[in-house]
Amino acid sequence: MYEKLGGDKVLSVIKSYCLENQIVLDSTNLSAPIFDCGLDSLDFAAIVALLELEFGIDPFRNSMEATYPASLQEFLDAYS
Amino acid sequence: MNKSQTGYLSYPDGTWCPAAPIPKSSEVIHLYDQPTTSDLLGVYALAWPSNLIAVAFGSFHPSIVQTFIREVKSSDKTILIKTSGTAGEPKISVIPMERMRRPNASSSELTGENIWGHFFDNTRIAAHNVVAHVIATNGTIASRENGLSYDELVSFYRKVGVNCISLTPSLARRLITSRAMSDWKLKQITLGGEIADQYLLDRLGRLFPNARVTHVYASTENGSLFSVSDGLAGFPASMLGKNVGVGKVLTISEGALALYDPILEKIDVTDDLVALDASASRVFFRGRRGSIINVGGRKVSLQHIKQVILEDKGVLDCEVFGLDDKFLGNLVGARIWLKNSSELAKTEIQRFLSAKLEKWERPIKIVWVDSIELNSNGKARQN
Numbered sequence: 001m002y003e004k005l006g007g008d009k010v011l012s013v014i015k016s017y018c019l020e021n022q023i024v025l026d027s028t029n030l031s032a033p034i035f036d037c038g039l040d041s042l043d044f045a046a047i048v049a050l051l052e053l054e055f056g057i058d059p060f061r062n063s064m065e066a067t068y069p070a071s072l073q074e075f076l077d078a079y080s
Numbered sequence: 081m082n083k084s085q086t087g088y089l090s091y092p093d094g095t096w097c098p099a100a101p102i103p104k105s106s107e108v109i110h111l112y113d114q115p116t117t118s119d120l121l122g123v124y125a126l127a128w129p130s131n132l133i134a135v136a137f138g139s140f141h142p143s144i145v146q147t148f149i150r151e152v153k154s155s156d157k158t159i160l161i162k163t164s165g166t167a168g169e170p171k172i173s174v175i176p177m178e179r180m181r182r183p184n185a186s187s188s189e190l191t192g193e194n195i196w197g198h199f200f201d202n203t204r205i206a207a208h209n210v211v212a213h214v215i216a217t218n219g220t221i222a223s224r225e226n227g228l229s230y231d232e233l234v235s236f237y238r239k240v241g242v243n244c245i246s247l248t249p250s251l252a253r254r255l256i257t258s259r260a261m262s263d264w265k266l267k268q269i270t271l272g273g274e275i276a277d278q279y280l281l282d283r284l285g286r287l288f289p290n291a292r293v294t295h296v297y298a299s300t301e302n303g304s305l306f307s308v309s310d311g312l313a314g315f316p317a318s319m320l321g322k323n324v325g326v327g328k329v330l331t332i333s334e335g336a337l338a339l340y341d342p343i344l345e346k347i348d349v350t351d352d353l354v355a356l357d358a359s360a361s362r363v364f365f366r367g368r369r370g371s372i373i374n375v376g377g378r379k380v381s382l383q384h385i386k387q388v389i390l391e392d393k394g395v396l397d398c399e400v401f402g403l404d405d406k407f408l409g410n411l412v413g414a415r416i417w418l419k420n421s422s423e424l425a426k427t428e429i430q431r432f433l434s435a436k437l438e439k440w441e442r443p444i445k446i447v448w449v450d451s452i453e454l455n456s457n458g459k460a461r462q463n
Binding site for chain 1: 375376403405406407408411430434439440442444445
């Protein structure tokens with residue numbers, strides 16, 4: 001059982017990543033489809049990798065298939 | 081200074097003396113656990129005693145030596161040596177002694193007195209290639225103690241008047257940054273064992289304007305195949321289709337450098353990936369097979385990323401590697417050693433990479449390190 005991260009902490013890492021990579025993140029509607037918020041599949045994979053490297057947490061580790069969360073909210077919930 | 085009949089001298093501890101001869105005993109195998117350069121000179125330059133059929137360099141498990149002894153024939157003249165790439169454990173190779181006595185491929189010879197010093201482990205083939213080259217070109221080589229640090233080796237070589245050196249690109253980068261080589265009056269710098277990038281070649285050209293900078297391509301099986309001294313990375317495409325001195329023709333196959341044997345009509349494909357530039361006039365090395373990773377369906381060359389990172393003036397050295405990723409297959413990671421490890425310097429390099437690399441090429445995770453470890457041959461360790 002790993003330590004849970006708060007959604008705020010994860011969002012903070014996402015925003016940091018977007019700033020470094022000059023991505024305009026739309027986090028106004030967290031329920032919108034995940035790839036409508038300004039991130040693409042590479043960004044998503046990078047953020048998951050960064051969160052694992054930094055906090056040792058990867059909620060997708062044990063999933064049999066690599067399935068993207070439907071929305072940004074679902075992504076944040078995976079860590080909460 | 082008196083030169084022996086063979087035209088060389090060994091030079092241990094700053095004094096001149098002849099090379100150490102192989103003992104003319106009844107042994108059929110002679111083992112050098114920790115050979116000196118003088119020992120190498122003795123093996124390759126002096127008369128090979130008729131009863132001696134094989135020499136082993138390095139420390140081997142007894143079972144390996146026993147197998148070697150059983151398998152060598154009285155007509156063989158072979159050496160047993162460890163060879164290695166940049167990753168994994170060294171492999172054990174048996175090489176015909178004649179190959180080491182053949183002059184190495186080289187461009188026009190240097191005039192004047194050439195006093196060589198190498199930075200390789202004497203049990204590795206790179207050191208033997210240098211010794212063979214010195215013998216073939218009637219040069220002189222400094223014979224130093226084993227176990228010296230790189231800086232001590234530089235000091236010793238400078239003290240005894242070495243003006244030609246042979247080392248890996250990783251070590252060259254290291255020595256440049258430590259200023260150990262400042263104002264060294266070199267006439268020849270030979271790089272081998274790793275890809276020589278343009279940035280390093282340019283830096284060496286600026287720091288040593290009177291030196292010829294050469295990078296050599298060699299393989300364990302065939303020895304030194306060709307050298308390039310035009311100051312540019314890669315090699316001219318005009319060399320393709322030409323004989324490279326082992327009776328084989330240089331070519332490209334499956335995206336890698338290959339050697340075609342016209343007599344056996346056989347092609348040996350190396351693990352060195354290459355590509356022609358846009359004008360098809362230059363061939364560049366793209367890294368070893370296995371150094372191309374797949375990031376979300378896009379092929380990414382780790383060697384290319386490494387070369388871009390090295391272009392930043394704030395970077396001393398780096399390693400680039402693939403990270404497994406369940407969504408995209410791989411992502412790129414890097415260990416970077418900066419001259420100045422301030423937050424500003426880190427931000428600057430990341431901005432530099434954002435401008436120079438495609439999104440899928442940019443390292444997702446950068447680990448800032450204080451050094452990049454080199455193996456005993458001066459090659460960067462790969463993880």
